[in-house]
Amino acid sequence: MPNPVQMRALLDAIKTVGETQGPRLVALYGCMYYGMLRPSEAVALTKNACHLPDEGWGYLEIDEARRRS
Numbered sequence: 597m598p599n600p601v602q603m604r605a606l607l608d609a610i611k612t613v614g615e616t617q618g619p620r621l622v623a624l625y626g627c628m629y630y631g632m633l634r635p636s637e638a639v640a641l642t643k644n645a646c647h648l649p650d651e652g653w654g655y656l657e658i659d660e661a662r663r664r665s
Contacts, residue, residue: 603629631656 598606607626611618627638633656640660648654 598629627656633658 607622610625611622613621624638627633627641628635631638633641637658641656641658645657645659646654647657
């Protein structure tokens with residue numbers, strides 16, 4: 597498991613992947629690391645389920661987990 601400094605470096609490197617994949621992967625891995633989501637929960641997360649204020653803590657509504665191999 598990376599520490600916070602390593603994770604920030606990983607996310608910075610990931611955002612340069614492809615034209616559209618980078619930002620999506622940053623969101624995926626960022627939610628998994630900082631939000632402690634399982635991969636299936638992170639994949640099922642939608643923008644409407646993210647309640648992120650400009651300041652302070654926000655929350656994520658996890659409605660489902662998509663399972664597949």
